[in-house]
């Protein structure tokens with residue numbers, strides 16, 4: 088029996104311990120905001136937070152989440168400054184990759200309050216967007232950093 | 242099914258409208274009728290049509306039907322915005338209802354960059370008719386003449402007294418009024434548009450997308466459903482000889498295996514066939530597949546090897562083909578024996594790889610199918626499932642979710658048919674999930690192409706004759722297994738060269754298919770523009786001319802280019818003539834914005850240009866590259882100028898063209914699908930790479946030309962000029978002329 092938390096709620100799992108967290112979230116817990124894109128940690132669509140750090144849930148087996156605190160997009164209180172910036176810059180096209188992008192960006196901004204373009208490229212290049220919204224993602228992260236700073240000084 | 246419907250669409254569809262009162266809600270529907278029946282409009286009253294374009298509830302909430310799919314291009318938002326504008330509705334009180342697949346909406350294939358183009362006038366009429374009826378009802382209630390009333394968002398206002406009634410208050414009365422004739426429905430002048438063309442427009446689904454609440458096909462469920470993953474025949478057309486599922490059935494969560502019959506050619510959108518693993522969840526289904534042992538029979542397509550196939554295409558491209566456009570006489574010019582230049586270009590297969598792989602959930606019950614799918618074409622879902630299961634098209638109901646990208650792949654609903662076939666066998670709803678590997682290996686691929694170009698050069702360096710041949714397995718092979726010519730695809734940048742050259746001939750040669758071929762964002766325009774604009778740049782450098790000036794010289798004076806078109810293309814050209822003034826303008830704007838010829842270029846830096854009209858939209862793109870000491874290409878800047886006629890949402894258009902530059906980067910730098918003995922070599926993002934943030938253009942500037950011309954396409958036209966502009970920039974930076982896609986195959990240093 089694996090015990091862990093998802094978005095603050097206690098959970099247990101006694102299925103296949105090799106099952107990736109992604110499929111637990113989507114098919115068992117019905118938290119479908121986390122997306123499947125590749126299953127090989129190549130695209131970032133499945134990004135969630137494990138104890139606050141961004142991870143790829145498609146390659147994280149359930150046996151590794153015991154005791155962990157998992158946060159998915161559903162566990163982010165809207166509108167988070169990153170989500171606000173995403174709306175303002177009108178980042179999404181199809182939107183499929185965007186929850187993964189947002190989770191990655193939130194994790195980045197937690198560690199780095201004012202990331203440079205270079206920092207953003209490094210943090211975000213694991214997240215593919217076939218629609219090609221990278222320019223807007225970069226702009227939105229800068230904007231979110233400003234929102235976050237304003238919130239903190241307020 | 243005729244291919245032409247998918248690549249070059251007839252625009253001659255009209256609808257008429259009628260009002261009705263359904264459950265206290267004012268509804269307005271337009272029923273599409275074929276052109277010849279149009280005359281009958283005034284005679285017979287339309288039968289009650291449950292297809293609703295819009296309704297207004299007593300609380301004022303306006304519900305507008307979105308009959309186009311949303312895959313990221315903005316169609317689902319754009320068309321309702323047009324209705325809302327003419328209705329004078331308050332957008333914050335508008336809800337969208339996604340239409341199911343049904344011919345009563347007319348054609349619903351969200352493809353070919355034509356959603357706004359084909360439905361703009363009708364949507365305006367729907368909104369404007371509703372507005373006239375609301376005014377009529379309000380005027381009666383106020384005891385005034387409709388002529389003395391106007392509207393402000395969501396209210397009818399009596400001008401003189403300022404008295405007003407909300408749309409919700411008069412909706413029920415409006416529904417009882419006769420529907421005014423088209424002539425009696427004034428459309429707003431452009432100056433009064435509230436939403437059309439406005440910066441403030443954003444995607445309707447934006448809040449749901451950023452909070453993870455948006456429902457894509459991958460997220461659709463049905464009560465009691467099981468999950469399925471299908472092991473397809475590795476080579477197109479193979480059938481199962483035998484299979485052993487013992488090990489698969491031992492995998493935790495696996496319930497059983499089922500087979501799907503291999504299609505009979507032509508494959509169209511039928512399932513590929515194979516063995517399906519049915520399981521409690523997606524992971525178990527994927528795992529179960531790994532333990533299947535399947536023996537496949539042979540297929541004629543196992544001869545497919547990309548390297549020799551390329552040679553075949555190139556050999557064909559050196560032979561005369563079918564002439565698709567002829568101006569003057571190129572042969573007599575070549576025969577004179579003056580200076581000529583020849584070049585050959587090559588472009589490989591590409592896969593769509595929308596971030597959401599193909600997926601669908603369907604239930605078969607009592608001879609009927611209910612499906613939820615991320616499809617660009619819900620009517621094709623109906624047709625395909627009906628055909629495969631032998632039921633009536635009307636007995637297939639297809640709901641459309643949001644699409645996690647489409648790019649043309651999701652016009653083909655083979656995975657939805659798989660779900661229906663499996664559900665029929667199981668007696669339960671089935672969700673079929675394709676892995677990324679399935680998506681890449683079993684795509685309807687963008688075709689592999691070889692182009693041969695030859696020009697005779699006059700004393701001024703300009704071509705006096707220009708011959709171009711293109712050879713590739715046609716999309717039509719998907720519908721007709723004997724098809725070898727791509728004559729239906731010549732409108733995609735081959736039979737409409739906009740250059741002012743006295744002698745010109747365009748040809749198409751034959752090629753066999755060995756994988757499923759389909760349309761991918763901008764389709765044959767990709768390789769056609771690559772060949773034409775690489776060649777134009779070669780000629781410019783050969784003549785020692787500036788490429789922008791040379792391009793403008795090639796385009797020549799402002800004029801309507803005489804084209805030799807037939808059928809639908811000829812019809813379309815009446816409303817959308819090929820206008821070199823518009824093409825020149827985008828070239829000039831892109832060049833000016835980029836500082837062409839004025840910016841000092843350090844070593845390893847260079848700029849290139851290409852301009853291409855596709856989907857009736859004029860686009861010019863300048864790409865700046867920096868080639869580093871390792872030969873890696875970086876793209877600091879892209880400038881694109883776009884003339885798409887009348888537009889609905891400018892910011893969305895910028896987003897589309899920014900995205901097209903990234904899509905273009907992916908195919909120019911990395912994109913290549915190859916086959917060995919009929920089996921596709923690539924499988925996931927490690928060997929079919931896409932541009933990531935660190936390789937994508939750092940800055941894309943999009944200039945939209947103000948235009949009152951009829952609306953044209955925006956989803957696709959940004960793609961074709963990108964690769965040739967990039968390659969021309971690489972030439973400027975390195976002196977290396979590369980004539981094949983993708984660039985990663987060529988060492989630059």
Ligand code: FES
Pocket residue numbers: 122123124125126127128129130131132133134143144145146
């Ligand atoms: S699905 Fe996990 S990185 Fe792609």
Ligand code: FES
Pocket residue numbers: 179180181182183184185215216217218219220313596645646
């Ligand atoms: S918005 Fe479509 S994949 Fe990123």
